[in-house]
Amino acid sequence: MDISAGWDLVVIGSGPAGEAAAMQAAKEDLRVAIVEDQPAVGGNCTHWGTIPSKALRHQVRQLVRTQRNPLLRGILNPREIRWQDMIARTREVIDSQVHVRSGFYVRNRVKVFRGRGTITAPGEVRVDDANGRQWLLRSRNILLATGSRPYHPEDVDFDHPRVYDSDTILDMDHTPRHIIIYGAGVIGSEYACIFTGLGVRVDLVNSREHLLDFLDTEISDALSYHLRDQGCTIRQGEHYQRVVADDEGVTLELQSGKVLRADALLWCNGRSGNTQGIGLENIGLEANSRGQLAVDQRYQTEAEGVYAVGDVVGWPSLASASYDQGRFCAEAIAAGPDQPARRVTDVPTGIYTIPGISCVGRTEHELTEARVPYEVGQAFFKNLARAQITGEQVGMLKILFHRETLEVLGIHCFGYQAMEIIHVGQAIMRQPGELNTLRYFIDTTFNYPTMAEAYRVAAINGLNRIRR
Numbered sequence: 298m299d300i301s302a303g304w305d306l307v308v309i310g311s312g313p314a315g316e317a318a319a320m321q322a323a324k325e326d327l328r329v330a331i332v333e334d335q336p337a338v339g340g341n342c343t344h345w346g347t348i349p350s351k352a353l354r355h356q357v358r359q360l361v362r363t364q365r366n367p368l369l370r371g372i373l374n375p376r377e378i379r380w381q382d383m384i385a386r387t388r389e390v391i392d393s394q395v396h397v398r399s400g401f402y403v404r405n406r407v408k409v410f411r412g413r414g415t416i417t418a419p420g421e422v423r424v425d426d427a428n429g430r431q432w433l434l435r436s437r438n439i440l441l442a443t444g445s446r447p448y449h450p451e452d453v454d455f456d457h458p459r460v461y462d463s464d465t466i467l468d469m470d471h472t473p474r475h476i477i478i479y480g481a482g483v484i485g486s487e488y489a490c491i492f493t494g495l496g497v498r499v500d501l502v503n504s505r506e507h508l509l510d511f512l513d514t515e516i517s518d519a520l521s522y523h524l525r526d527q528g529c530t531i532r533q534g535e536h537y538q539r540v541v542a543d544d545e546g547v548t549l550e551l552q553s554g555k556v557l558r559a560d561a562l563l564w565c566n567g568r569s570g571n572t573q574g575i576g577l578e579n580i581g582l583e584a585n586s587r588g589q590l591a592v593d594q595r596y597q598t599e600a601e602g603v604y605a606v607g608d609v610v611g612w613p614s615l616a617s618a619s620y621d622q623g624r625f626c627a628e629a630i631a632a633g634p635d636q637p638a639r640r641v642t643d644v645p646t647g648i649y650t651i652p653g654i655s656c657v658g659r660t661e662h663e664l665t666e667a668r669v670p671y672e673v674g675q676a677f678f679k680n681l682a683r684a685q686i687t688g689e690q691v692g693m694l695k696i697l698f699h700r701e702t703l704e705v706l707g708i709h710c711f712g713y714q715a716m717e718i719i720h721v722g723q724a725i726m727r728q729p730g731e732l733n734t735l736r737y738f739i740d741t742t743f744n745y746p747t748m749a750e751a752y753r754v755a756a757i758n759g760l761n762r763i764r765r
């Protein structure tokens with residue numbers, strides 16, 4: 298075994314959390330090594346999660362737009378598009394990401410060890426590569442950024458070629474005519490839009506009564522409407538009893554007695570933290586039932602000098618937040634134990650359904666519960682010039698603000714560019730004191746015609762309501 302000592306930080310996992318931590322630590326002049334089990338850096342985010350699902354969604358959205366464009370309609374039948382071809386294009390995006398990200402390590406002199414990392418003792422990580430080579434890394438600090446994987450209940454046979462999760466769906470070698478998606482969380486809803494857009498019949502099974510019930514109710518209802526409108530059957534409040542897969546298809550038996558049958562099943566019901574077999578027992582740590590680790594305000598676990606960020610610590614389990622957690626944790630390590638760490642709060646939601654959804658701040662339901670006197674300002678995309686020009690007329694922007702102070706309390710948006718334009722409102726919401734005001738949107742001249750104009754329209758709409 299080769300021994301490599303003198304590291305200030307050894308990071309395990311090169312997803313958004315590990316990469317950002319490694320880069321920040323290198324900028325702080327720490328000696329940093331990163332350990333990655335996969336042949337290429339980028340994490341599950343790049344290879345199986347965020348990047349492939351967004352690349353697939355983009356292709357489908359272009360198809361849907363083509364179908365809606367009176368000049369192009371009928372030229373292309375979405376059913377002629379093969380899943381394998383969409384995956385091939387997706388792999389190009391993944392490769393470009395890997396290329397860019399690999400360069401970060403070279404330029405910042407962060408040593409990448411390819412292999413599986415295991416903590417063997419405080420301050421020690423053993424790396425085992427696929428060829429049986431071993432290294433022992435000695436470091437002042439260890440950061441666990443091992444991410445998460447799809448949760449697999451024991452009674453579902455994921456080895457069957459017709460039963461997929463969000464990782465293995467990328468290896469599907471045919472286009473199914475009918476797919477059941479079990480789990481209508483963010484992943485299930487996004488894939489339901491991808492498959493319905495391709496003309497595949499979709500049964501989306503939701504264990505709750507409403508789709509994405511953490512969202513603004515109007516927006517969750519709108520998503521249900523649009524999914525159904527695109528041909529998806531949503532089955533709410535259903536739980537599986539049994540999954541039976543055979544050579545011809547998959548049968549999903551539900552506790553309600555319903556029986557669904559399709560060519561394939563995509564299981565999207567939750568994720569578990571990657572904490573198995575990484576040597577937690579050697580430093581006295583234990584993960585919770587979902588494989589996640591508890592950390593303190595400085596992202597430190599209960600073991601001194603061992604930190605954790607990203608999906609492996611649970612909420613919010615987003616690539617966006619993982620990058621920031623990684624950076625903030627590395628800053629804290631470099632600053633020393635007496636310095637507080639920056640925390641990730643107020644994370645916006647960006648859901649890449651078709652239409653897309655994005656929100657930040659509180660919902661109407663939360664404000665009503667908290668008895669905050671708020672008012673609503675709304676802009677409907679169908680009335681905006683930019684939306685009419687682009688033909689993207691589905692959607693709305695809703696600003697929730699305090700009736701007396703005009704403080705912006707929440708922004709909820711769905712439709713074209715929702716995930717981008719949310720940041721305009723988010724920037725105002727982050728302003729201190731009286732600078733967070735609805736007035737900003739009527740006192741500032743925006744480009745025209747743009748989707749951002751929705752802020753002015755919504756702000757005027759809201760002010761008119763309180764003047765009445």
Ligand SMILES: Cc1cc2nc3c(=O)[nH]c(=O)nc-3n(C[C@H](O)[C@H](O)[C@H](O)COP(=O)(O)OP(=O)(O)OC[C@H]3O[C@@H](n4cnc5c(N)ncnc54)[C@H](O)[C@@H]3O)c2cc1C
Pocket residue numbers: 309310311312313314315316332333334335339340341342343345346347348350351412413414415442443444445463484571574575606607608609614615616617618619647649
């Ligand atoms: C289908 C899907 C779509 C998503 N879409 C979005 C989105 O649109 N926006 C968003 O913000 N988030 C999205 N997410 C969530 C996002 O992908 C995760 O929050 C993010 O990947 C977490 O980053 P991470 O760095 O914690 O870990 P990961 O990206 O999970 O990476 C962890 C890395 O650690 C490595 N590793 C694990 N154990 C070891 C070990 N012992 N030794 C060496 N290496 C190890 C793994 O190989 C992996 O490369 C999506 C997730 C999925 C599944």
Ligand SMILES: NC(=O)c1ccc[n+]([C@@H]2O[C@H](COP(=O)([O-])OP(=O)(O)OC[C@H]3O[C@@H](n4cnc5c(N)ncnc54)[C@H](O)[C@@H]3O)[C@@H](O)[C@H]2O)c1
Pocket residue numbers: 448480481482483484485487504565566567568569586587613614615646647648649
């Ligand atoms: N656009 C985006 O931001 C985006 C897109 C896709 C996924 N993601 C992230 O990926 C994560 C997973 O999404 P999802 O749709 O699979 O699931 P989810 O987190 O919405 O959960 C679906 C259901 O599975 C249950 N569950 C979750 N983990 C479990 C576990 N380990 N054991 C048992 N039950 C469990 C949950 O309670 C829930 O009822 C989410 O945290 C989400 O934020 C984000």
